[in-house]
Amino acid sequence: MKDLPKSVSIGLPLGSFAFCTAVAIWDYQFYYNWIRFHETSYLEQTTVLVLLPAIALCVWLMVQNLKLKQTLLASWALIMCLGATYYAGEEASWGQNYFGWATPESWQEFNDQGETNIHNTHGIFDQTPRGLLTAGAIFAIIVPPIIRKKRQGWNSKTDWRAWILPTTAVTPVAVITIFTGLPQKLYGQYGEYNAAIPHWVDEMYLRGQHSELKEHFLAMFIALYVFSWAYRFRTWQIEQAVSESDCTTNTTTEQPIKQAA
Numbered sequence: 001m002k003d004l005p006k007s008v009s010i011g012l013p014l015g016s017f018a019f020c021t022a023v024a025i026w027d028y029q030f031y032y033n034w035i036r037f038h039e040t041s042y043l044e045q046t047t048v049l050v051l052l053p054a055i056a057l058c059v060w061l062m063v064q065n066l067k068l069k070q071t072l073l074a075s076w077a078l079i080m081c082l083g084a085t086y087y088a089g090e091e092a093s094w095g096q097n098y099f100g101w102a103t104p105e106s107w108q109e110f111n112d113q114g115e116t117n118i119h120n121t122h123g124i125f126d127q128t129p130r131g132l133l134t135a136g137a138i139f140a141i142i143v144p145p146i147i148r149k150k151r152q153g154w155n156s157k158t159d160w161r162a163w164i165l166p167t168t169a170v171t172p173v174a175v176i177t178i179f180t181g182l183p184q185k186l187y188g189q190y191g192e193y194n195a196a197i198p199h200w201v202d203e204m205y206l207r208g209q210h211s212e213l214k215e216h217f218l219a220m221f222i223a224l225y226v227f228s229w230a231y232r233f234r235t236w237q238i239e240q241a242v243s244e245s246d247c248t249t250n251t252t253t254e255q256p257i258k259q260a261a
Contacts, residue, residue, distance in 0.1 A: 013173035024200035051088040137174040140166035169228040
């Protein structure tokens with residue numbers, strides 16, 4: 001079944017990564033001010049922007065699968081919707097970044113950045129979801145090719161698991177996501193700037209400054225996963241419609257997926 005075009009699955013993450021890198025090399029201070037630092041910077045804004053259509057598509061997928069009585073897939077779409085909503089809402093501080101309301105003093109005591117979000121109150125709401133998503137990116141790179149090679153019967157037209165399993169459409173963004181965290185892990189610099197390291201490398205990846213970049217690509221990872229699912233599902237719907245219109249003798253239609261036993 002047709003998946004996302006490469007212009008989206010490769011072009012979107014690679015284009016964003018190339019843009020950020022080019023700006024950092026050109027002027028690392030500009031990168032700091034306009035790409036990474038401010039709440040209305042490129043990374044912050046686009047992180048929310050790519051998640052909004054993903055949320056809408058999750059709702060659509062949930063409705064479509066409920067119509068087909070595929071409760072497992074509808075439930076998974078709901079989980080993805082809630083996760084993407086949490087991610088986008090937290091990145092935007094639930095609207096504070098756009099409308100600029102003041103943070104209540106009682107909440108400032110718990111939030112280390114004085115914002116109306118949850119992820120800055122405790123690592124369990126920040127590092128844990130990020131770690132799970134990173135594990136998901138690693139899973140998407142390694143596991144699906146192995147499963148599809150061993151389980152040739154996992155066809156999206158006949159098996160519900162094929163809809164959930166990540167496709168190669170998310171591989172490029174998954175690889176970039178993992179890469180953004182490697183310099184920090186390999187070099188381990190959380191202190192002051194080291195003159196032996198280019199400024200742009202330090203500004204993008206070291207002293208913990210890679211976090212916003214990684215969160216940007218993690219959000220894109222979620223979005224492309226949902227885009228791929230929705231694109232394949234819509235392709236199936238179109239194929240079914242064409243098949244039904246061409247069929248003159250057979251009145252039965254193929255079910256997209258079999259329910260789990």
